[in-house]
Amino acid sequence: MSQIHVTTKINGDETEFLCGPEETLLDVLRDHLGMTGTKEGCGTGDCGACSVTVDGRLVCSCLMLGAEAEGHEIGTIEGVAKGDELHPVQKKFLDHAALQCGICTPGFLVAAKALLDRTLEPTEEEVRYWLAGNLCRCTGYDKIVRAVMDTAAELRGA
């Protein structure tokens, strides 16, 4: 099967890859680019474990073909920290113990950062519904919601 050449930007870096026409962006990230922080939970866009941003918009990478990334900017969990310096929302997840098994955590962080990039004044209800596309089976969500609210407050300088 012929491969498609794709030029894109991932976490700010110009990236080129070859992928099959049927391969999802998730497959490309994990299997071709070795970026395994993005996870497959359901493969049908219902769990959010594969969350990435495409031009700043939150997307399930299992629902998007790799070829569709052509010309777009992709953001993944690997780009949330700046080198060794964690993003404030990552730090707050640590402070609030907002994780257990950790496999949904990258998706939550990408989703939370996408919200915080949009607004630093989300209400708790906005946070809860914004994150309703991300499933977590371990934590019961409370600490996650607190961590995101706390991050917003910190970034506001509140």
Added chain:
Amino acid sequence: MMEGPAPTSEGRLHDPVAHDSAHKHVAGTAVYIDDMVEPTGTLHACLGLAERAHAEIVAMDLSAVAEAQGVVAVLTAADIPGANDVSPTGKNDDPVFAEGAVEFHGQPIFAVIGETREAARRAVSRAVIGYRDLPHVTDVSDALERVLPHVTEPLTLSRGDIAAALAAAPRRLDGRMRIGGQDHFYLEGQIAMAVPGEDDDVLVHSSTQHPSEVQHMVAHVLGVPSNAVTVEVRRMGGAFGGKETQGNLFAAVAAVAAKRLGRPVKIRPDRDDDMVATGKRHDFLVDYAVGYDDDGRIHAVDAQFAARCGFSADLSGPVTDRALFHADNAYYYPAVRLASRPMKTNTVSNTAFRGFGGPQGVIAAERIIAEIAHALGRDPLEIRKANFYGEPGRDVTPYHQTVEDNILPRLISELETSAGYHERRAEIVAENARGGVIRRGIALTPVKFGISFTATWYNQAGALVHVYRDGSVHLNHGGTEMGQGLFTKVAQVAADCFGIPLDRVKITATTTGKVPNTSATAASSGSDLNGMAAQDACEQIRRRLTAFAAEKWAVPEDEVVFEPGAVRVGAERIAFPDLIEAAYMARVHLSAAGFYKTPGIHWDRAAGKGKPFFYFAYGAAVSEVRIDTLTGEYIVDRVDILHDVGRSLNPAIDRGQVEGGFIQGMGWLTTEELWWDDAGRLRTHAPSTYKIPLASDVPRVFNVTLAEWSENPARTIRRSKAVGEPPLMLAASVLEALSMAAGSCGPHFPHLDPPATPEAVLMACERARGGP
């Protein structure tokens, strides 16, 4: 000699230390099995699943599968070199691949091994399998009516003359309750990767709570001794019981393929196949008769717990046993008969799930209480209190273990006050009395949960500790990490034993090559067992170091003390690495294998008597809900929890277990519905149709408190208590609150069975009004 570093609180026992992998989790660098770098030449397997609930296989043509692009091999039962069986209890009823007949829709029949996962998945659909249908039963009530066999030996617990006690009681009620099952919905699905070695050897990376069982099963299926098989797991992306036995099949398929083809083989079913082909929490049908009096005191309980076990035994024996062990929850039943009926059905074989049958027992007990309260027009909490285990004469369980550590009276009393239960209930009752579309409910329910495997021999654990010359410590034990924070807690124990910072203890992957014959990380026992085993190993090394230091520095042994930051030898403080280097030069053995077995427990299943539990863990919750009586939709507004974890090894991790367990229990009792169609197909096989709680579903006010005053009277690791399972049952308060809200619609008992989906709540409102 030097001054030791200042004592650090970092990583000390009883501190809220972060999960050991937390940094990797947030950075996305924690490696789960699917993230491991695949060795060159790795192949991928996909299972071919039955498309009938019960049928003979009359023809099977897999030639088109084998010829498909990218397919390397097709495996069926005929290709299994050893036994075609992964029954965890040795019943030989759990084939890897169905042979001759299929017994549930979704049963694996064959596996395709392809160059890529996609090639293997595509090829599966090319199979041509001829079936001759046989009658099938998916529902437990049908299984009872048609007298299907038990998959395993039932259990009866009894005391007293039940018929006489029921007859003599001033009041009696009879009822039936359905309790739904639950899919684990671990976010990381089942997965195994097998790497072939020389001779018979194979290394299997398996997402499993029970590496030793996977090892034994893979050996059994390959027909090789266990010593040829090594099973390893660093972490799981959730498990909840769903990886206690359910990983066996995947590991076996990967191993058989890897040994046959001489290449690494990975198998990772997609979510739909995972949900269809792996076992779940048992659904139950409970029939009960209760004798009680005008004060709401129970005189007698006669109950039958029939479970949908699926086509094979798996763990249904111990699961249905545990349903009976918890059918009393926190209540004394003077005369009692509890019987299990582990029914065979043509569904996937049900398995362990957090609570392990216990939650179903607890839910039934709370239903009985609620029904008595309704009949007497009383607050259910008064009925609960009237029936709590208490003074001698009212302190023996249906399995004849005396309850000696009951802290529920204090726990309940504190929670009633902190949650403002009585004021809020009075206000809600008054508001409901005014009518209206929105009705509210509030309930306080307790949990008493027995800690220990009821299979007494499982209550053992091993650990392996090495201290290297630089004073760094390598820690290994039989427990597995599934997100619950076990590795962190056990590392805290080890660091505390040596007085070293937590970051000097290396937490390592669970592997059958280091600690053999381990038990599943299950029954909430992980920290209790492995913490003690690790402590034993550390103490052995510490004793050798103590003897060495006493001799070298000529002080009595009791003057060698492992303090935080340094070892005090007489008047001097010696840095731990310096002591280790000196000990090494003096040829002191710096490695130890630790072991632990829970003392004092015994269980005679045939007699239904014994002391199966080392101790009980307690907790209580108050939940408040609002329902829309026109649609059945509801909101859980507020939850207050007071939970007993003894003297917590790590309050941050324990709180996480309480919160997560509660919400998982809430999902089980509310929105999570498993639904099979008439053809025996599970139609709720993905998150699109199976609804676990979301961030938007959970209570806005969620007050979780650990009972800080509690200390385990049993000699557990630092007097802590197990916490994995008990909090799940706190969610009974949500079901009971919903029941109260629905019940306010009319004079009749609403009989709200879980899962209390909006549809079920709507019907319960109708029932309260006198509907069917």
